[in-house]
């Protein structure tokens with residue numbers, strides 16, 4: 018007894034000392050902001066507790082051209098299109114963030130639930146005509162991108178796109194199944210009826226994805242390409258959808274399916290397009306099967322992924338900037354930073370649970386190493402970088418001011434109530450003043466491979482935020498917020 022008291026006193030002393038000597042970011046603040054960002058991306062009728070006040074209702078008649086209510090959901094980025102594939106991926110990653118780290122979110126857990134629900138309420142509408150059709154997008158993206166307009170003013174065609182048995186889309190349907198299944202786990206105890214509704218819809222979406230195989234870009238072509246073309250094909254989404262169905266139902270037929278699929282290509286990336294790495298990490302955790310030998314294959318694939326992204330690994334397949342940021346691509350690189358950071362944080366948790374380490378050649382990988390790399394990426398995003406720039410809008414005192422986002426850059430409709438037309442809006446794109454509306458918490462595309470960043474509204478590759486950059490960082494931020502407070 019006495020020894021225990023002495024020990025815990027010693028731990029408290031070390032703890033206090035640690036928090037005195039190490040300065041660290043305000044991860045709690047960053048977590049709250051990362052989640053509130055989703056409010057500003059909302060389409061549809063905004064609720065009374067909406068805290069981002071410069072936005073108003075938009076897209077209320079979305080779906081009316083096909084007599085279906087498709088209002089709601091999220092705009093993907095700085096435009097006014099509702100793209101189903103990234104929206105579903107965003108919802109899946111918010112859900113996974115809550116499933117792994119929700120206990121560490123404190124007051125933000127409620128906000129995270131709301132952000133997920135805004136996505137799933139829409140996805141339920143999108144799946145309402147299954148098995149005949151899945152609605153995968155609202156808004157003509159070519160017409161939309163020729164305008165610089167507030168969502169509230171949008172007058173370009175709100176074309177509704179779908180996939181069907183004759184024109185399949187296993188990619189978008191598989192991702193939709195993943196999102197609904199993951200969210201059904203989130204709401205299992207919070208709202209059991211809603212959870213069951215989500216799981217039913219997930220099952221329908223998964224069956225549809227599996228039964229009618231094809232890539233949606235093969236027939237939706239310029240409506241989805243080059244925006245969210247299914248470059249990686251659909252096997253990854255079938256694996257990912259099956260993985261989440263397995264997690265949500267504990268029905269081993271989904272695991273058998275995942276193993277028989279043959280989705281074995283090596284992969285060093287994780288994104289709205291390619292989910293192989295995410296599926297492998299998810300499936301590597303064998304908590305629901307007594308004999309987890311069948312999962313060993315996914316575990317080794319997950320570890321190959323880790324070896325392909327860890328600095329110092331002889332199998333490294335990606336680059337790091339001189340300032341230490343993971344670099345995969347010039348455009349919207351932060352999406353790879355946040356998605357990889359999520360997988361590092363999550364796999365560290367699974368390894369800890371299994372008391373496991375592994376090696377990449379001579380590099381011994383421990384949970385602590387994965388967490389250290391994950392933290393370095395988060396810290397870079399929040400300002401520990403050669404430019405001393407926070408890449409999260411509204412966090413810290415130096416952050417991008419000219420982000421590529423129509424709503425943020427145009428005067429708010431609450432102040433300038435007159436419609437701003439398609440062409441007139443370009444005045445705001447060209448304007449050299451900072452954006453008038455703070456898109457709080459938005460993480461932008463980020464710097465190039467030399468840590469250079471140009472805060473210019475036309476520079477969409479670096480200054481555009483997206484929902485799928487933010488969503489995967491919610492989990493790691495929650496982990497850090499509860500570890501360093």
Ligand SMILES: *[C@@H]1O[C@H](CO)[C@@H](O)[C@H](O)[C@H]1NC(C)=O
Pocket residue numbers: 268269270271
């Ligand atoms: C498991 O899922 C399969 C495929 O959807 C289904 O046919 C089977 O009835 C399910 N088993 C149970 C026990 O629910």
Ligand SMILES: *[C@@H]1O[C@H](CO)[C@@H](O)[C@H](O)[C@H]1NC(C)=O
Pocket residue numbers: 347465466467
């Ligand atoms: C990426 O950015 C670097 C530095 O700005 C530039 O030199 C290079 O050409 C770009 N690569 C591509 C593929 O755009």
